[in-house]
Amino acid sequence: MKLMMFENGGEARLGVVAGERVTDVAACDPSLPATMIALINGGADVLKTLADMIPGAPESAILKLADVTPALPIARPGKFVCVGLNYAAHAAEGGHDIPEYPSLFPRYNSSLIAAGQPVIRPTVSDQLDYEVELTIVIGKGGRHISEQDALEHVFGYTIFNDVSVRDYQRKTKQWTQGKNFDGTGPLGPVVVTPDDLPSGASGLRITSRVNGETRQDSNTADMIFPVARIIAILSEFMTLEPGDVIATGTPSGVAHAMKPPGWMKPGDVVEAEIEGIGILSNPIIAEG
Numbered sequence: 001m002k003l004m005m006f007e008n009g010g011e012a013r014l015g016v017v018a019g020e021r022v023t024d025v026a027a028c029d030p031s032l033p034a035t036m037i038a039l040i041n042g043g044a045d046v047l048k049t050l051a052d053m054i055p056g057a058p059e060s061a062i063l064k065l066a067d068v069t070p071a072l073p074i075a076r077p078g079k080f081v082c083v084g085l086n087y088a089a090h091a092a093e094g095g096h097d098i099p100e101y102p103s104l105f106p107r108y109n110s111s112l113i114a115a116g117q118p119v120i121r122p123t124v125s126d127q128l129d130y131e132v133e134l135t136i137v138i139g140k141g142g143r144h145i146s147e148q149d150a151l152e153h154v155f156g157y158t159i160f161n162d163v164s165v166r167d168y169q170r171k172t173k174q175w176t177q178g179k180n181f182d183g184t185g186p187l188g189p190v191v192v193t194p195d196d197l198p199s200g201a202s203g204l205r206i207t208s209r210v211n212g213e214t215r216q217d218s219n220t221a222d223m224i225f226p227v228a229r230i231i232a233i234l235s236e237f238m239t240l241e242p243g244d245v246i247a248t249g250t251p252s253g254v255a256h257a258m259k260p261p262g263w264m265k266p267g268d269v270v271e272a273e274i275e276g277i278g279i280l281s282n283p284i285i286a287e288g
Helices: 036-056 088-093 227-237
Strands: 002-008 011-018 021-024 062-064 080-084 103-106 112-114 119-121 132-138 154-161 185-187 190-192 205-210 213-219 245-247 269-274 278-286
Touching: 002 021, 002 036, 011 036, 132 205, 132 227, 132 269, 154 245, 154 269, 154 278, 185 278, 227 245
Parallel strands: 080 245, 112 185, 119 278
Antiparallel strands: 002 011, 002 190, 011 021, 021 062, 080 103, 132 154, 132 245, 154 185, 154 190, 205 213, 205 269, 269 278
């Protein structure tokens, strides 16, 4: 099932996407969860109830996808953890060895934006880069989750564009400042449940484009640390909770590795696409 949060009349609402249409869940049954996080907390039974309801949804609850405004699928994740250097070719293009343990850093809620909202190039830098990433939404929390059981803890998968301000990222060995400028974290627009994708979302083509030019083109099967391994590693040291978000790293082809660097600039449009999930598209504007 493909799910999204969208705005209609100024209110964020939960929807189920099929083709070019989205079904407004609250318009079908006000007793069902009104947000993605409420749906996650409702568990498998509520998700099944929602799936069973959709085929009989009244026409009044069905909207054209093109007519709705995407909202963040998880508005304020309790934790948003990013994995760095998770594709060997990307590690190499940045001058790094293939890691034996993943690089980890946080994304803060103030950096996040929905699909279609503008990515903001800050006044302090012109080194604005893109990074398409398969992203996990945790459904069932836990600690010390085994790799064997890890996929049972996944609610779904979405897309993140880990837009990076490269000169700030390199000010220290920690990357946090370059990864958390306001308006640089596009997320969404949809969350796809695992039953609609290969196990661990492996084997999916993952690409990015700037103004229609393909920059990154790889496959999620090339991740050094696959989804189950990432969940197991993170749960060794912290409790994962429903609604937590984990971005799994980006493939090669980023702007800083181009000669000359292909930094994004105001007026550009960046698209992040993952097979079976969809396209996350955002314009670039200058900080006002």
